[in-house]
Structure formats: C-alpha cells, structure tokens
Amino acid sequence: MTEKVTVNQQGLSLSLNARLVLEKRYLKRDTSGCTVESPEDMFRRIAKNIASADLLYNERADVVSREEQFYNLLTSLRFLPNSPTLMNAGRDLQQLFGCFVLPIEDSIESIFDTVKRAALIHKSGGGTGFSFSRIRPKNDMVSTSGGCASGPVSFMKVFNEATEAINQGGFRRGANMAVLRIDHPDILDFIKAKQVEGVLTNFNISVGITDKFMQAVEKNEAFPLINPRTNAVVKILTARDLFEQIVHSAWENGEPGVLFLDTINAANPTPILGEIEGTNPCGEQPLLPFEACVLGSINLTKMTTLQNGKYEIDWGCLEKTIHLAVRFLDNIIDINKYPLPQIEHLTKGNRKIGLGIMGLADLFIQLGISYDSEKAVQCTNEIMRFFSQKANYASVKLAEERGVFPNYQKSSYAQKNGTRFRNATRTTIAPTGTISIIADCSSGIEPLFAIAYIRHVLVDSGLTEIHPLFEHIAKTRGFYSERLIEEISRKGSIQKIQGIPEEVKKNIYYRAGCFSGTTGKNTGNLSKTHR
Secondary structure (H helix, E strand, O other), X not given: OOOOOOOOOOOOOOOHHHHXXXXXXXOOEOOOOOEOOOHHHHHHHHHHHHHHHHHHOOOOOOHHHHHHHHHHHHHOOOEEEOHHHHHHOOOOOOOOOOEEEXXXXXXXXXXXXXXXXXHHHHHOOOEEEEEOOOOOOOOOEEOOOOEEOOOHHHHHHHHHHHHHHHHOOOOOOOOEEEEEEOOOOOHHHHHOOOOOOOOOOOEEEEEEEOHHHHHHHHHOOEEEEEOOOOXXXXXXXXXXXXXXXXXXXXXXXXXXXXXXXXXXXXXOXXXXXXXXXXXXXXXXXXXXXXXXXXXXXXXXXXXXXXXXXXXXXXXXXHHHHHHHHHHHHHHHHHHOOOOOHHHHHHHHHHOOEEEEEEOHHHHHHHHOOOOOOHHHHHHHHHHHHHHHHHHHHHHHHHXXXXXXXXXXXXXXXXXXXXXXXXXXXXXXXXXXXXXXXXXXXXXXXXXXXXXXXXXXEEOOEEEEEEOHXXXXXXXXXXXXXXXXXXXXXXHOOOOXXXXXXXXXXXXXXXXXXXXXXXXOOOOOEEOOOOO
C-alpha cells in the first residue's frame, strides 16, 4: 500500500488529480512499492540533476544557484519538462527524453531489430515513431522464401504487441506513431487500420501526404500507388476519393492524422543529414531516423498579472521563463543516458529541443477572450511570435556561451542567414496530456475537451476532470453537486443539462472553446492522450 502524498501548501500548490498522477506515476518508490519522496522532493531531485550539467562547461559554475532557479521554475508550475525527465532525472535510469524516431527497412532483420530498439526506449519511458513506407506491400513477392509479403499493417501489429508487453511492467504506457506514405499500395488498409475498437491501441497513425498528392486532389486527378521495393506503379486511384477516405475515417474515430512531408522537409534544418519521414507519437516533433528530442512546456496561466481587476499577459515573466527553460532543456541533452549509441550521436550533434506552451484555453478565460474568436487568433499570433523570438534569442545566447550545435556547418543556418544557434530546433507545441494535469491547466493549445470528463491516463483508473473555474462558479452560486458532475462527464456537454444558468453556459462554454470530442463517435471520455 502506497503512502499518501503530502504537499506543503506554502511552497507547492497541487490539485487532487495532480497529486494522484504524481503518486501513481512519478514519485520514487522503495522496494516494497511505497513512495519515498514528496512532490517537493521530486522537483528538488530534478533541479539538482539538471543543474549539474553546468559543470560540464564551467568547473566553477554556481550549480547551487542554478538548482534554486530550476527548483523555483518547477515548483511554481511555470514550466514542466516531458514525463521521462520527471520520472528519471537523478535516478539510475537517467533517460530523460520523450521523443524518438527509429528507421525501418524492408527486411525481417531490420523490422525486428527495430522492435527490440523500440522496446528499450519504451522501457525507459520514451515514445517512438516509425515510417513503415519502405516495407513492401502485402502479397508482394518474397524471393528468399517464395512466399508473399504480409505488408506494413501486419508488422504494425507486431510492434503493438511488443509495446503492450512492455506496458504491463511499467508505470508509463509506451506509445508509437506509425507513418505510411500516401503513395504506398497498402494505404487504404492503413487508413482503416484503427476503425475497429481495441486494435493497435498503442499506436497513433498518420498518412504521409506529399505536395504531388494534394495537387492531384485539387485537380481531381488520378494518383499512382508505387511499390517501394520495385518503384513500379501497381495501382491507380482517384486522388480526391482517397482524400475523402482519410477525412471520413478521421471524422469517425480520430484516425488517421496527416503529415505534410514536403512541408516538413522544407523546414528541415539539417537536410544533408537525411530526410525526415516520421515524428514522435503525438506528431508535433519531426525527427530524423535515430534522432531524439526533449520537450518542455510553459504554463501560460502563470504568465499573467492582475491589473485593475483584469488579467494581462506578463511579457517580462514570459521572457525570463523562456530563457531559463531553454537552458534547462539544453542541459538535459548533456546528462541524458541514451538507449542507443546511434541516437546519442545524432541527438548530441543536432541538440534539438522542443519548448512549447500549455494552458492556452485557460489563458483565454482569464483574458475574457472566446477561444473561437478573431481576437483569440490575434492574441495567439502575438504570443507565439514573441515566444519564438525569445526562444531563438535564448539559444543564440547559449551558443555564445557553449558553442553552436556540432552539426551546425551541415545545417541550413550556416548556408543561409548565418544565425548561430545552440539548438537545431527550439520550439514545439506538444499536447501535454499528463504534465498539464500536474500544472492544473488546459492541454497545450487545445480547447477544453469538456467542462467535466473522464481522462484515462493511468493504467488502472480514470481521472474525473472538472474545470476549476466552472467548479468555483457552481459552488459559489449553489448549483454544484456530485450528481451534476457525473452527468456532465457522461454527456460530455453542459448545454442541455438542467440546473445550470444560461449565462454560465454561455460564458464558460464558449469562452473556453469546449467541443466535447473530436470524432463522430463521441462518448465524453478522453482516452487517447499518452504523453
């Protein structure tokens, strides 16, 4: 039986769900399974470990002061790194990255080598992305055996089962991203691969879209499917019909997503090192094969100040937080224990970090802005322009102190504008599925899923999420009850529920951008967010 997590209310304020998630998944345990650290202890462990990287660049570095800076950054919930850092920093495992991409070639040896590599990454708390596009289509010839190939979707099931086996022994569920190019002969099977509930539960899937395909859709032209083994055209489909299948499937069950491969590679900072063909499990971080990236997110609800009874964005606080968070993430690259030498080599060569935001929907509520308004778009543009500029500047200042990333001379920066970055990439907008629970804010840049719902992020239970502003109003105005919350969680919306004042429905529901699901089969549960 685990000990109850206690929280020092003067130093660290955590919601009930945050405490539950920390106890179940993040806090250190002894051999009998009892928690042996508090949330403050966890943040102290992380801050001390990450600050120690400063000594690699200056043996006289004031790591005590840096530790305090990092500790205050974390305990204020202004910034949180990705889950593996929270779990593993300062512990024996010391694998702090959340995002990996692994290559798969068209051979049994390569496929099962990648299964093994993915298992090692999942065991350490990371998530993996793969492109299955090089695997020959089903019913294609296998010369060594004289038989027929089973195709990429069949091998995705192998990866899924391997992930499931690792999940059974860990606190954090493994997750995968499968990508298949739009011109692969098995693309229709791939699009429909997750239409049956319970299939490929450890995968998100995304179609790799090309400019050529989108042009064919626009012109309503035929589109060829090409065998990757022979480069021969084996089938021709109408591009618009194929696109409609993707759209319908995405509406029906949220899968597949789409990746615009040509657009991604146009922004690839190191094209000489290879083509980007995959992303991490949630799709926000494109990476080269054998590359990893560490992520972290700034809580926008902590970047405000109250002036004359109204909330305003505190740009000074945001700038300081960005600079410290960039240093925090850069330090992680140096003290991480990498699961494979190929990953360590490329990751340290490019030093990619992904600093993003969470709590955007809650920020809009604070500012009195409707999520779906033009003002919200303008506000987001202003925030992200500032965010990108300051993250870039922080990376440039780090480069002056520590040097540019080792592969800089092979990058587009050296060939074009000459900006000397410490990190090949700086910003990434992650969905922040679990760390936003700890920070008690809305996920990433997304609208609220609902005012109240069941979130399945723990292996053995669900968490009832109630938006704190709605809960406060309901209790203050006297219409709060457990039965009401259960009804909202079950229905996924407050619009047709009796007993809630109409002005509350309007002000909370529309200002927060609640949408109560993304698919045609909405059940009021949020079960797909892994990270």
